[in-house]
Amino acid sequence: MEDYERKRIVIFDSDCNLCNFFVNFCIERDPDFNLHFAPIRSPLIQDILLNIEPRKNLTGIDIEKLRALNPSTDPTTILFYEDGFLYSKSHAVFRIANHLNGIIRILxxxxxxxxxxTNTIYYLVAKYRYRLFGRSSTCRIPQPEDGIRFID
Known part of the structure; x- marks a missing residue:
């Protein structure tokens, strides 16, 4: 079993300001280090997408489409990998919220x-995220205390 299979990984579009805000939001509400983070273009995530079993694709994700994902044109920008299973769209957000402290757990x-x-709302926010929140030309640089949370 690969080491990453034991981790809960939030997979995000590192060019998206909303996604980067969401990562920061999660870090602030995860004092127990339950979550790890990786940009969608990282080699680890590409490896996960190449090797995931179809039965572990619980939310109807088109794995072939994700393998060639261009985050700027595809609104599936937050994915969640947990216990060898891959979640997308609102399913990912709800599963992530389950691991956070505070009122956000209500999600x-x-x-x-x-x-x-829920996926229609997710899709609309994701589709217009660059217009509403802008785009970042640089990836988020982890703080030293958060470095172990980020997977490349």
Whole structure:
């Protein structure tokens, strides 16, 4: 078993200001270091996408499309890898929220709302994220105390 299979990895678009805000938000609410973070273009994530079993793709992710993902044109910008399973869109957000401290944990209850509603909201925010929140020309540089959370 690969070492990454034992980690909970938030996979994000490092060019997206909203995604970087979300990563910072998660770090602040995860004092127990439950979550790790990796940009979608990292070699580890590409390895995960190449080797994931179809049955572990729980939310209907098109793995072939993700393998060639261009984060600037594809709104699936937050993925969550946990226990060998890959989650996308609102499913990823709800699963991530389950590992955070504070009021944000209430999001885990939204997973009972039908997918067509939560994923439509997710899609609209993701589609317009660059217009609403801008784009970063540099990747987030982890603080020394957060360095072990980031996987390249």
């Amino acid at each position: 885990k209850f939204f997973r009972w709302i039908p997918d067509f509603i």
